[in-house]
């Protein structure tokens with residue numbers, strides 16, 4: 001059995017989350033099955049993987065362009081794989097006004113719906129990532145602050161480990177002793 005965690009990352013936090021998911025899965029899944037963690041640009045044959053987890057940062061409420069294009073190109077090749085997705089934004093790092101905007105946009109569900117246009121999903125989650133002053137323009141940062149936004153690393157490793165662990169358990173149950 002082959003397992004793939006693939007991601008696109010602009011500033012590194014999605015990459016580190018993908019690596020963490022890979023190490024959690026590796027503790028559940030033993031040889032001869034293999035778990036690969038690869039950036040999207042290094043995935044040459046997506047259809048060969050039985051289980052796939054895909055991740056992207058969120059910019060302006062949608063997956064970044066590279067990741068959405070990759071998914072629309074490769075979605076059909078994943079039709080025989082079980083697929084999960086994770087998005088990395090900063091939904092809880094903003095102030096009350098912006099949070100209301102995000103809630104009204106139902107960011108997590110909207111992202112899942114957009115991803116599902118290209119691939120059948122077993123599950124989707126929106127994680128908090130890292131957002132620093134140096135990541136955006138002075139103008140963007142000014143308005144971010146006005147709306148009560150914060151800067152920092154908001155990743156919740158416990159939540160990430162739990163999500164990955166549950167996927168690992170589902171897979172182990174599904175394929176039993178063959179993993």
Ligand SMILES: Cc1cc2nc3c(=O)[nH]c(=O)nc-3n(C[C@H](O)[C@H](O)[C@H](O)COP(=O)(O)O)c2cc1C
Nearest residue numbers: 010011012013014057058059060061089090129130
């Ligand atoms: C220009 C820009 C736009 C962003 N838009 C959103 C957004 O709409 N929703 C959200 O939850 N996070 C948003 N973020 C936060 C990033 O998605 C977050 O910082 C993420 O951790 C980045 O992942 P990376 O380090 O892998 O690039 C935005 C960040 C930038 C720089």
